[in-house]
Amino acid sequence: MLLSEGAGRRGFGRALAALLFVGAVGAAVPAHAAPETPLPHIVPAPVTATPRPGVTFTLSADTRIHTQPGSPAAKRVGEFLAGVLRPSTGYRLPVVPGASGRHISLLLVGADARVGEEGYQLDVTGRGVLVRARTAAGLFAGVQTLRQLLPAKVEAKTKQRGPWTVPGVRVLDYPRYAHRGAMLDVARHFFSVDEVKRYIDQIALYKVNRLHLHLTDDQGWRLEIKSWPNLTAHGGSTEVGGGPGGFYTQEQYKDLVAYAAARHITVIPEIDMPGHTNAALSSYPELNCDGVAPPPYTGIEVGFSSLCIDKDITYRFVDDVLREVAALTPGQYLHIGGDEAHATTDPDFDLFMDKVLPLVAKHGKTATGWHEFVKAGPPASAVPQFWGTKTVAPDMVAAAERGSEIVLSPATKAYLDMKYDADTKLGLSWAGYTDVQDAYDWNPGAYIEGLPAEAVRGVEAPLWSETVTDSADLEFLAFPRLPAIAELGWSPWSTHDWEKFKVRLAAQADRWDVMGVNYYASPQVPWKK
Ligand code: ACM
Numbered sequence: 001m002l003l004s005e006g007a008g009r010r011g012f013g014r015a016l017a018a019l020l021f022v023g024a025v026g027a028a029v030p031a032h033a034a035p036e037t038p039l040p041h042i043v044p045a046p047v048t049a050t051p052r053p054g055v056t057f058t059l060s061a062d063t064r065i066h067t068q069p070g071s072p073a074a075k076r077v078g079e080f081l082a083g084v085l086r087p088s089t090g091y092r093l094p095v096v097p098g099a100s101g102r103h104i105s106l107l108l109v110g111a112d113a114r115v116g117e118e119g120y121q122l123d124v125t126g127r128g129v130l131v132r133a134r135t136a137a138g139l140f141a142g143v144q145t146l147r148q149l150l151p152a153k154v155e156a157k158t159k160q161r162g163p164w165t166v167p168g169v170r171v172l173d174y175p176r177y178a179h180r181g182a183m184l185d186v187a188r189h190f191f192s193v194d195e196v197k198r199y200i201d202q203i204a205l206y207k208v209n210r211l212h213l214h215l216t217d218d219q220g221w222r223l224e225i226k227s228w229p230n231l232t233a234h235g236g237s238t239e240v241g242g243g244p245g246g247f248y249t250q251e252q253y254k255d256l257v258a259y260a261a262a263r264h265i266t267v268i269p270e271i272d273m274p275g276h277t278n279a280a281l282s283s284y285p286e287l288n289c290d291g292v293a294p295p296p297y298t299g300i301e302v303g304f305s306s307l308c309i310d311k312d313i314t315y316r317f318v319d320d321v322l323r324e325v326a327a328l329t330p331g332q333y334l335h336i337g338g339d340e341a342h343a344t345t346d347p348d349f350d351l352f353m354d355k356v357l358p359l360v361a362k363h364g365k366t367a368t369g370w371h372e373f374v375k376a377g378p379p380a381s382a383v384p385q386f387w388g389t390k391t392v393a394p395d396m397v398a399a400a401e402r403g404s405e406i407v408l409s410p411a412t413k414a415y416l417d418m419k420y421d422a423d424t425k426l427g428l429s430w431a432g433y434t435d436v437q438d439a440y441d442w443n444p445g446a447y448i449e450g451l452p453a454e455a456v457r458g459v460e461a462p463l464w465s466e467t468v469t470d471s472a473d474l475e476f477l478a479f480p481r482l483p484a485i486a487e488l489g490w491s492p493w494s495t496h497d498w499e500k501f502k503v504r505l506a507a508q509a510d511r512w513d514v515m516g517v518n519y520y521a522s523p524q525v526p527w528k529k
Contacts, residue, residue: 129166148511182460204263281293309352322360416477442488
């Protein structure tokens with residue numbers, strides 16, 4: 001049944017028909033057998049997952065990964081899967097175009113229309129694994145589910161003992177929201193390219209599809225801007241606590257963006273303005289109204305800095321920065337911050353945004369910003385990111401009435417830098433303590449009073465880094481809450497159930513142990529050990 005890349009469509013169609021027949025036979029299980037078979041422990045919960053009792057498929061040394069003929073994007077998903085499976089299984093797992101009932105097949109034909117742009121169908125029968133989707137993003141999502149169906153040690157980087165058995169199941173799955181984000185603050189403390197890649201790998205497993213990088217703040221400027229080199233030469237040389245800071249060259253940043261894209265994650269770069277700009281103001285005296293550069297800042301206060309609203313050079317600066325950032329950004333959105341501009345008057349804030357929002361459009365991008373930026377009346381295409389601590393937010397309802405879609409990051413629920421409880425060593429507590437049940441138990445579609453469910457574009461879990469210095473710290477705050485927010489972004493509300501979620505979450509711990517993820521063992525979760 002193996003087809004070469006050049007095989008005609010008809011031949012491929014016949015092979016596929018045979019393959020789907022295999023799936024149909026596998027599905028014909030007696031209804032009374034179902035109750036003893038637990039649903040697999042997948043996070044985020046799939047839309048539907050039907051076990052095939054008594055059926056399993058076991059990878060073997062001659063298993064191949066077949067991908068949609070003629071699709072380089074499907075082949076890349078196959079190579080990604082092989083990259084996960086080869087080190088631990090020790091199998092060759094060649095990635096070849098074609099389809100076969102006896103191996104793993106990743107196909108862009110035959111999927112149920114309900115899978116949409118990012119969903120998939122996954123069939124595990126006694127003979128093989130079939131993932132079908134309409135896009136490579138859908139195949140990638142299906143592959144994340146397949147990883148979670150395999151034993152946790154499949155994530156190991158060294159050869160492990162099998163068997164590599166997958167339980168028989170039929171999954172139909174697709175996301176609730178288009179925007180399923182994680183944000184990392186690389187400004188308060190700098191995170192290296194390798195540390196960010198590590199986080200990208202971790203969030204990809206939970207079907208997160210946006211990585212918002214908070215690239216600039218009072219304490220540091222982290223992205224090389226060739227037309228304003230002192231931003232990084234000076235502004236990148238500090239961080240909270242006085243450490244050495246750091247920055248990404250444009251080449252390094254492109255590599256990060258490509259690494260994320262290979263995992264079907266779009267990077268959203270944030271240049272925070274007009275406040276949170278001490279690093280820029282310290283790098284260029286001419287950006288200050290009085291022409292005097294302030295010293296670098298390594299504390300954790302907010303709201304004291306502002307670009308000079310009345311100076312023309314401010315807008316030449318912003319134009320140059322946005323031009324260079326846009327050129328590095330394949331995604332549609334540039335995040336322009338706008339939060340906590342306490343050192344900018346409201347009329348000045350309006351004036352600033354009235355000049356800056358058109359610059360975003362001029363460089364071919366769409367603006368997103370922290371929710372305060374709705375004060376300036378951005379266009380309906382602009383996406384406000386709500387980070388408030390209350391559920392009453394008339395400005396978000398009004399923005400939705402003007403046509404905006406809102407991303408929800410309520411600080412009391414989605415901020416991964418809030419402490420779990422009073423004893424948590426890392427993190428802050430200005431929005432309260434947030435254990436994993438708090439992070440999980442809210443409905444994005446009915447959270448802000450009066451905000452229509454359709455106005456919600458998605459959810460995002462920000463991780464601010466005032467107290468976070470390395471991957472171990474970051475993971476301690478992100479796990480297990482990041483998977484909780486990821487599930488809110490992906491899974492239908494009909495699957496929402498804390499009692500069930502906590503059991504599925506507990507099952508992730510074996511995987512985190514193998515991956516070396518430094519998670520917080522919240523007492524709310526029934527970990528197995
Ligand atoms: C924020 O937490 N200042 C967006």
